[in-house]
Amino acid sequence: MIEARNLTKYYGDFLAIEDVSFKVGKGQIVGFLGPNGSGKTTTMRILTGFMPPSSGTAKVAEHDILDESLEARRKVGYLPETVPLYMDMTVRAYLEFQGNLRGMTRTHLRKRLDDVVDICKLGDYRDTIIGKLSKGFRQRVGIGQAILHEPDVLILDEPTIGIDPRQVVETRQLIKGLGKEHTLLLSTHILPEVSMVCEQVIVINDGRIVAVDKPENLSARLRGSEQVRLDVRGPSKDVLTRLRSVKGVREVTWAPGSGDRNGYTIEAQPGLDLREELARLVVNSGWGLQGLQTGGLSLEEIFLKLTTKEEL
């Protein structure tokens, strides 16, 4: 239902997301997990057609977001992070406006208006001015407009941010219920939320996808490992065998470089710092050590940046 292919977005010189690819199958609830500023909102804005990617493309509900933007937009319900409400409108007028914009017929709109009011429990507030509603209710109106036109795909950006704990629980239940009828992509920076609501998690950090997995598997990976990246001039076969034989090394992957100079990524057991040992090995074998660095942020470190507990 959602298929992102190599999405990259620059804001001026700033690289917001790089080479983001993922798929969301029909009827799945997928969580987009990452610290603030990791590129969640940027990705969602591209998927919803708010802005185009610098390169790459995506398909939403079988429509290309660039070539068939209007068709794609028709099939998406979107709740941006800042809930987009007109404070001077009543709930009913607001929902009618959104329905009309999406080309709903009068009868369909009337029927869905009742459904949405029901689903989002807005019954008593139909004719209330939105500006007078509490934050939690505004959030529900925001979700209401997103599901109003029965979209195939729902994209919710931080749907539980800034509302009180009791309302957070209610909102999560509401979202879980929505997953039965819609394909759902939601972003969050709260770790427990993902395991409560989602079937699949995409972890994003600094604009790159670092893991895609089921929530329960992620916690296993949370124990994590240490990564070292080496840049070595030497015969790749020998280098690989020798590196793999080092005690504490779990896995070595390599990326071909130019000539006999290649990049290697070494996954070590957690808590082990193998940098010196690896350097010694390479130099003693007579190969050229061109570079050595600890590999970026481990999944563990990314999770440390996440909110790992509920804010109460």
Next chain:
Amino acid sequence: MRNILTIAGKEIRSYFGSPMAYVVTAVFLVICGYFFAASLSGAFPEATIRGFLFPSAFVLMLLTPLLTMRLFAEEAKMGTLELLLTAPVQDYQVVLGKFLSALTILAVMVALTGYYAVILFIYGNPDAGPLLSGYLGIFLLGAGFLAVGVFASSMTSNQIVAAVLTFGILLLLWVVNSAGGLFSGMPQEIVDYLSPPNHFRDFAFGVIDTKDVVYFLSMAAAFLLFTVQSVSARRWR
């Protein structure tokens, strides 16, 4: 078309839901009424609306920025623009819808001065031609001004900035030909052409010159086109 009307309808309701439309209309009517009354109070009053037409053009220059400043700026600030631009609606439809709503308010404002004509017909024997052409002129002039305002509003998320920008552009156009000594010959002709009052004058005297109609229509069209570009550019930023 339906999308344009949906957006226009929402904006019109929003105009009348806030004091803005009422206050602007009231100020417009008070000042125009004052000049109209004054023009009928001389020793030899003429049965024309000319006495209010010229001041009204100036008053519109001051008031239209207030009508248009919120159209895009407020949505950008509140984040609602994100939803509007992800709805299955073309950018030009958003722009036209918003322009149409401002145009409606302008039409209401101008229509409310219609009782001047009624008074003239009751107490005098006015010439209907200049009356109608005068109203057409003021509507066209207002439409051009509103388009400038819509454009300015699409450039910023700050309503005050939008208003000041609109006012700046309009005032510059208004006075551009009066920089004595700066231009002569061909350049002076160009700046004379650019200035709205020069195109407004004939309407007041009952002359509908195609040149003037084209001037105001192309002013509106050009700035609406700029607006569509500026809204689309938001996406690419």
